[in-house]
Amino acid sequence: MLLAEGEVLQAQKIIDAAIRILENGDQQSALAEALTTQGIVLSRLERWKEARATFERAINTAENAGDLQKAGLAALSLIEQLPEHLTDDELCATFERTRRFLELTQNIAMVHRMTECAGRILSIIHTARPDWTTFSLGETLNRHEARFIQMALEDSGGSVTKAAALLGLPGHQSLNFILHRRHPELLNARTPIKPRRRSSFKLIAPQKKVAGGDNG
Numbered sequence: 001m002l003l004a005e006g007e008v009l010q011a012q013k014i015i016d017a018a019i020r021i022l023e024n025g026d027q028q029s030a031l032a033e034a035l036t037t038q039g040i041v042l043s044r045l046e047r048w049k050e051a052r053a054t055f056e057r058a059i060n061t062a063e064n065a066g067d068l069q070k071a072g073l074a075a076l077s078l079i080e081q082l083p084e085h086l087t088d089d090e091l092c093a094t095f096e097r098t099r100r101f102l103e104l105t106q107n108i109a110m111v112h113r114m115t116e117c118a119g120r121i122l123s124i125i126h127t128a129r130p131d132w133t134t135f136s137l138g139e140t141l142n143r144h145e146a147r148f149i150q151m152a153l154e155d156s157g158g159s160v161t162k163a164a165a166l167l168g169l170p171g172h173q174s175l176n177f178i179l180h181r182r183h184p185e186l187l188n189a190r191t192p193i194k195p196r197r198r199s200s201f202k203l204i205a206p207q208k209k210v211a212g213g214d215n216g
Contacts (some may be wrong), residue, residue: 008044015041029070032062036074043081052082059097072101072110079117083124089143091121096151146183149175158191 002011015038022031035058042051055078062071075098083091095117102110130140148167156162164175179187 003040003044008041012038012041012045028061028065029067032058032065032067032070032074035061036070036077039074040077040081048082048085052078052085055082063101068101069105072098072105075101076110076113076117079121080113083120088125089147091124092147095121100154142182145178146186149178149183150186150189153186153189158189160190 002008002014015034019031019034019038022034025031035054039051039054039058042048042054055074058074059071059078062068062074075094079086079091079094079098086094095114098114098117102114105111149163152163152166153160156166160175160179161172164170164172167175169175169178179190
């Protein structure tokens with residue numbers, strides 16, 4: 001109510017006091033919700049770095065508590081409040097976390113907010129010009145490639161073969177080559193490779209007949 005009325009400083013005092021109380025208890029989901037509100041307050045006060053750190057803390061607190069809905073709401077609020085203070089990759093990565101957290105939600109309002117965020121991210125990415133003084137096409141392509149490979153591995157349960165198919169690659173060898181050459185940091189995202197079992201059958205050479213042997 002205070003935020004809606006523009007009483008940001010008063011809202012800050014109340015939410016700060018609430019967080020101090022919740023930090024001494026074991027209600028982690030409630031703490032995550034309070035931290036999300038605090039992140040919004042700090043955003044309104046243009047304290048961007050503190051706001052981002054608070055949203056990240058809210059996400060981690062809710063996720064560790066097993067409350068994926070509150071984690072998703074915190075991630076969603078981070079995108080809504082600080083879109084200009086996140087890089088394109090950070091926006092996409094945060095939205096992907098939001099999507100995973102809220103993939104089972106039946107809340108129409110949340111789905112609507114996610115849709116609006118997706119549209120906003122696309123408009124930012126496609127209209128923003130890079131800083132040409134530090135821009136590198138190779139590094140940019142490499143980052144985008146890594147993000148899509150990571151998403152494919154996540155959606156395929158770590159199966160390199162399935163991930164390669166999602167990415168339109170000819171086979172798992174191609175994806176493994178890319179991972180080893182350009183993205184070794186993603187190797188642990190694969191499921192462990194199972195060694196092939198060796199056959200337990202042995203070839204037995206036929207025995208030669210000995211002349212004058214047993215005729216019986």
